[in-house]
Amino acid sequence: MHRPELHVTADAGVLMAPAAVMLDGQTWHLFHQYRPSLDAPARWGHQFSEDNPYEWETCDDVLAAEGDETLVRAGSVVAADGGFNVYFTSVTESGTAVHLARIDDPAATTADISDDPLSLDSQVVRRGEVVGDAQGEAAGLFDFRSPCVVPDWASDEDRDEGLAGWLMLSVTGAQDSPQLAVLRSADGVDWHLDGPLVLDGDSGLEAETQVVSPRIIRLRDEVDGEIYDIILVTIEHDGIDISGYLVGRLTGATFTVTRPFHRIDFGHDFTRPRNTNLSEPADPRWRRGAIVGVLNGVGRFDDPAKHLSWTESGWANVVSVPRVVSLQGGMLFQTPAAGLVDAVTRTDHARMWTALCEIPVGSELSVDILDAAGETAARVTHQGDVLELDRSMNPHHAGDGVAQAPLAEGDSDSLTILVDGSTVEVFADGGAVAMASRVYIDGGVQDFRVNLEGEATVEKHFTRGPETISPVIPEWAAPRLDTEFR
Numbered sequence: 001m002h003r004p005e006l007h008v009t010a011d012a013g014v015l016m017a018p019a020a021v022m023l024d025g026q027t028w029h030l031f032h033q034y035r036p037s038l039d040a041p042a043r044w045g046h047q048f049s050e051d052n053p054y055e056w057e058t059c060d061d062v063l064a065a066e067g068d069e070t071l072v073r074a075g076s077v078v079a080a081d082g083g084f085n086v087y088f089t090s091v092t093e094s095g096t097a098v099h100l101a102r103i104d105d106p107a108a109t110t111a112d113i114s115d116d117p118l119s120l121d122s123q124v125v126r127r128g129e130v131v132g133d134a135q136g137e138a139a140g141l142f143d144f145r146s147p148c149v150v151p152d153w154a155s156d157e158d159r160d161e162g163l164a165g166w167l168m169l170s171v172t173g174a175q176d177s178p179q180l181a182v183l184r185s186a187d188g189v190d191w192h193l194d195g196p197l198v199l200d201g202d203s204g205l206e207a208e209t210q211v212v213s214p215r216i217i218r219l220r221d222e223v224d225g226e227i228y229d230i231i232l233v234t235i236e237h238d239g240i241d242i243s244g245y246l247v248g249r250l251t252g253a254t255f256t257v258t259r260p261f262h263r264i265d266f267g268h269d270f271t272r273p274r275n276t277n278l279s280e281p282a283d284p285r286w287r288r289g290a291i292v293g294v295l296n297g298v299g300r301f302d303d304p305a306k307h308l309s310w311t312e313s314g315w316a317n318v319v320s321v322p323r324v325v326s327l328q329g330g331m332l333f334q335t336p337a338a339g340l341v342d343a344v345t346r347t348d349h350a351r352m353w354t355a356l357c358e359i360p361v362g363s364e365l366s367v368d369i370l371d372a373a374g375e376t377a378a379r380v381t382h383q384g385d386v387l388e389l390d391r392s393m394n395p396h397h398a399g400d401g402v403a404q405a406p407l408a409e410g411d412s413d414s415l416t417i418l419v420d421g422s423t424v425e426v427f428a429d430g431g432a433v434a435m436a437s438r439v440y441i442d443g444g445v446q447d448f449r450v451n452l453e454g455e456a457t458v459e460k461h462f463t464r465g466p467e468t469i470s471p472v473i474p475e476w477a478a479p480r481l482d483t484e485f486r
Contacts, residue, residue, distance in 0.1 A: 001444040002309045004421030005059045005347040006054045006340070007295075008047055008319040010034045011117060014304040015317040017213070017294045019044050022084065024106055024279040030292070032060060032319060033074045036118060038305055041071035042345075042415035044088065046121070047109045052339030053322045055346075057100040060114050060121040063101065068092050074213075074272075076149040078188070085188055088099065088189045089145040094200035098131035098143040098170065100189065106279075113324030129288055131170065131183060135179075135193045141172040141181055148215045148275070151188060169197070169214045170232070182213050182253040195253035203246060210236040215275045216250070217289040219327040228327060230272045231255060232264065232291065234299070241271035241299035245394060247330050259330040266405030267296040267426070267435035270320060285368075288483070290324045294318070295423055295438050308396060308440050309422060318423050320436050324483040333431035336418065338484045342471040344464045348419040349444045354477050355461035356455055357413045359384040364453025369419055372443020379436075382407070382415055382456075387428045389435045396440040414480060419445040430480055 009015050013036040013164050022029040028049045033042050044063035045054040063072045063086070073089035075098065086101040102125050103109060109123050131144045153167035168183040168191060180197035197214075205211065215232040229250045234243045247259035264273055276290035295318045296302055304316035323334040344350045361384040368376040381388040387405045390430040407413075407429055416427040419441070425437040448463065462475055473481055 001349065001442075002422040002425050002440055003313060003315065003359065004318055005018070005350055006343055007321060007421045008032065008056050009193040009317065010036075010045060010315055011042070011058055012314050013037055014310075014315075015045075015294065015319065016042055016300075017074050017275045018292050018319050019074040019088070020086075020153045021276040021290070021292055021322070022079070023080070023276055023290070024277065026051050026106075027110070027421045028322070029077070029106070029109075030056070030319065031077055033072075036242055041065050046109065048401060052343060053337050054339055054343035057110070058113070058224075059109050060119045061110075062086065062121055062124050064118075064120055065091075066126070067270050073145065074274075075147050075468060076277070078149050078151045078277050079310050080151060080188055085149070087130070087147045087149045090129070090146070091145075095133070096143045097126070097129050097133070098144050098168075100127040100130045101125060102127055111143050121407060127189075127426070130189060131168065131191050135183065135191060136172060136181065139181075139193060139195060141179065141193070143174070143195065144170045144172050144181070146171045146213055149188070150216060150277075153218075160161065167216070171212055171214065172196075176210070178210055180210055180211060182250070188419050195205050198254045199246070199257055200254050201248070201257035202260050204262070205235070213272050215273060215291075217275045217325075219325070220287060220290060221327045221330065223329040228258065229255070230289075230327065230332065232275065233261075235300065237454045239298065239301045241297055243293060244249050245272050246331060247327070251459055256358055262293075262331070263405075264334075264439045265293065265434045265436055267403050267424075268400065268437040269297040270434070270436035271297055271299055276322065278435070287326065290322050291325055291334070292322050293320045293436070295320060295436055318438070320420070320423075321418070321425060323434065329450070331432065332430045334434045335427060335431040335480050335483050336416070338481075340418070341464055341481055344418075345466065345468040346469040347420070347466055350375070351445050351448070351463065352416065352418045353448045353461065353463050354416045354481065355414065356459045356476055357415060358459060359413045359456045361385045361409070362435065362454040364452075365415070365456045365458065366415060366451045366453075367417060368449040368451070369417070369424065369439070369441065369445055370449055371448045372446050374446070375442075376449075377441040377445070378424055378437070380415070380417055382413060382428060384413065385409065387426070387435065389426060391437060391439050394439065394441075403435055403437060405435060416480060417448065428481065
């Protein structure tokens with residue numbers, strides 16, 4: 001009951017992080033860094049889904065350690081010359097570097113899958129190192145890793161024009177004092193260093209903050225019409241991962257901040273966000289992006305052997321559903337990618353609840369997520385100006401703190417709750433706030449119980465589950481649940 005049906009997880013082993021995401025026509029490709037067993041070296045798995053990002057099939061693995069490598073870690077996959085360029089972190093005893101592999105025929109990776117779960121896809125051909133200590137020597141940078149690569153990066157000079165050149169954002173330096181760096185390329189193969197990333201202005205980050213897993217996207221703000229760059233990062237703080245974003249403009253290696261660090265998800269577990277690349281030319285209007293993250297708030301310090309899913313079924317960790325993101329008034333809004341409602345009705349156990357509400361400050365709407373025995377496994381509470389996700393009443397999560405997020409006052413309030421296996425994802429107020437948490441639900445989710453206090457009202461709502469006859473989305477809910485990423 002704990003294994004999700006709509007979310008990606010490893011068939012067996014420990015999913016450590018999403019490695020890269022690509023939308024190739026109507027096919028979603030999700031590459032993930034995982035360990036087949038607790039003590040196995042990390043490698044890249046690959047899953048795909050046709051037409052929507054909710055019906056995943058497993059492909060042959062893409063990368064595993066070779067030669068003097070000890071393991072391979074996350075990176076980026078981008079479209080180039082009719083195929084995919086796969087950028088990944090190669091780890092050896094002497095350090096880390098960014099390597100390139102090539103997939104000339106992406107469609108072939110989804111066919112003729114081997115029965116051997118550790119078989120490597122013959123369509124993937126390694127090309128070797130593309131960024132190493134040589135590029136960073138003059139600036140004192142070393143151990144390049146976790147690359148975010150963006151092809152056709154719009155020019156710095158004319159942000160409404162120009163799709164030119166390639167950009168790489170990479171982590172460098174020692175594990176306990178990482179630093180970000182910016183690199184450029186004309187062809188995606190030969191890279192030169194622009195320099196260490198400089199944050200100009202109030203970043204909201206302390207100087208000693210350990211920032212890792214950088215990703216960068218570009219979006220047009222729907223309020224002022226200007227185009228901004230958004231850097232997604234994860235902060236490692238006291239053994240806990242906190243992921244968020246900064247809004248600004250990247251020129252050379254300097255990022256001029258217009259909005260300081262803001263959490264991207266306020267649940268217990270969302271971290272290591274990854275952007276999605278397109279095989280087709282990017283939308284020059286820069287309207288939307290798409291991201292995913294891993295549901296594991298402890299990050300690389302986690303002990304997967306203690307997960308209930310591991311002790312019962314031999315797997316750990318889940319990737320969030322893809323979220324379509326837009327920029328509105330300097331804030332990222334996140335909604336599930338189109339196709340979710342229909343996909344829920346085709347599962348055996350997943351459920352979702354969506355409502356349009358009025359919740360004045362001082363009143364509240366709470367939704368209990370009920371397990372097979374009718375007991376509350378978790379509770380989502382909307383108080384007008386605060387959103388909460390509480391799993392502490394669940395014996396599997398006894399003593400856990402309540403996840404909280406601030407909400408802005410608006411003309412109306414909305415709430416969507418998705419429960420799929422051991423994952424709970426919540427989207428409030430049109431996507432202004434998102435929360436994702438791991439919740440082990442005995443016997444699986446059976447129903448939702450709604451409670452109202454004060455002047456809170458539910459104006460419209462609907463529930464979807466395996467027994468739902470019609471997957472049709474009500475017109476009022478479509479903007480929150482049926483957004484295409486294109």
